[in-house]
Structures are given as C-alpha cells and as structure tokens.
Amino acid sequence: MRAILAVLVGGAVGSALRLTIDLVLPHADDALPLGTLVINVVGSFALGVLVARVWPPAPPWLRAGLGPGLLGSFTTFSAIGLSAVQLTTVGAGMLALGYVAATLVLGLAAAALGLRLGRRRDPA
Structure with missing residues (x-):
C-alpha cells in the first residue's frame, strides 16, 4: 500500500512539473517541441542518477514513488x-524524424551520464 501511495504522490508532482515546464518554455505549433525534449532528457538524466545513487539502499516504496511515480x-x-x-x-x-532521433539519442546519453555521475566513489 505504501508503494501505491508513493506512486500517486510522485505522479502528481511529476505531472505538475511537466505542465509547468511546458507552459514556461516557448512552443509554437510548427516549431520544435522544445519542452518535451528538455523534459525527457532531464528526466532520463535524473533517473540515471537515482538508479545509481538511490536505488541500492532505498526501500521499494521510495523506488516506486520516484521511478514510475515522479x-x-x-x-x-x-x-x-x-x-x-x-x-x-x-x-x-x-x-519530426530529427526530433524523435534527438530525443532518443539525448535521452540515452543523459541516462548514461546520470548513471556515471551518480555512482558512489570510494574515498581514496
């Protein structure tokens, strides 16, 4: 039950953040949908950092709230x-083709960077 509540709360926050960014970034009907691109690249990076840094010690409900939820x-x-x-x-x-390709390439690169930067380093 705790995981379901975490997903509900995370989902509400994530949806609100998404709408806010979409409203703040300029978007014309015939222009590149910059808001969606930024959101997906930032989200990929954030998920990479979370998986590398937070997932191992985090309880299941927190992983559910941050991953599928937020x-x-x-x-x-x-x-x-x-x-x-x-x-x-x-x-x-x-x-459109370039946009989809850029979203996939930048999203994968951002996730990989997030994983790399999120890894704990042993003190020397």
Whole structure:
C-alpha cells in the first residue's frame, strides 16, 4: 500500500512539473517541441542518477514513488509521439524524424551520464 501511495504522490508532482515546464518554455505549433525534449532528457538524466545513487539502499516504496511515480509521469513517450505527429501534419516530416532521433539519442546519453555521475566513489 505504501508503494501505491508513493506512486500517486510522485505522479502528481511529476505531472505538475511537466505542465509547468511546458507552459514556461516557448512552443509554437510548427516549431520544435522544445519542452518535451528538455523534459525527457532531464528526466532520463535524473533517473540515471537515482538508479545509481538511490536505488541500492532505498526501500521499494521510495523506488516506486520516484521511478514510475515522479519520473514516469514527468517523462512520457506518448508526448514524443504526439509532438512528432503534430510536426508531420504541418509538413515538417524531416524535423519530426530529427526530433524523435534527438530525443532518443539525448535521452540515452543523459541516462548514461546520470548513471556515471551518480555512482558512489570510494574515498581514496
């Protein structure tokens, strides 16, 4: 039950953060959906850091609240798909393809960087 409540709380916070960033960053119908790209790259980095640093000692309810809850609601693949489809409907098919590729490449790179930076280092 604790894990379910953690996911509910994390989901509410992640969704609110996502909407806030989408509202703050400029977004025109025929322009690159910068908000979604930033959100997904930042979320990938944050998940990498959390998995490397927080997951090993964290209780299951905290992992559920931060992973599927907070970051699961903050980053979504459905938003990438919607943004790409919207770009194609305004005749920007190549931009849509580049956007999806950039999201995947930057997201994977951010997750790898987060894992690397999040690893605990033994004191020398």
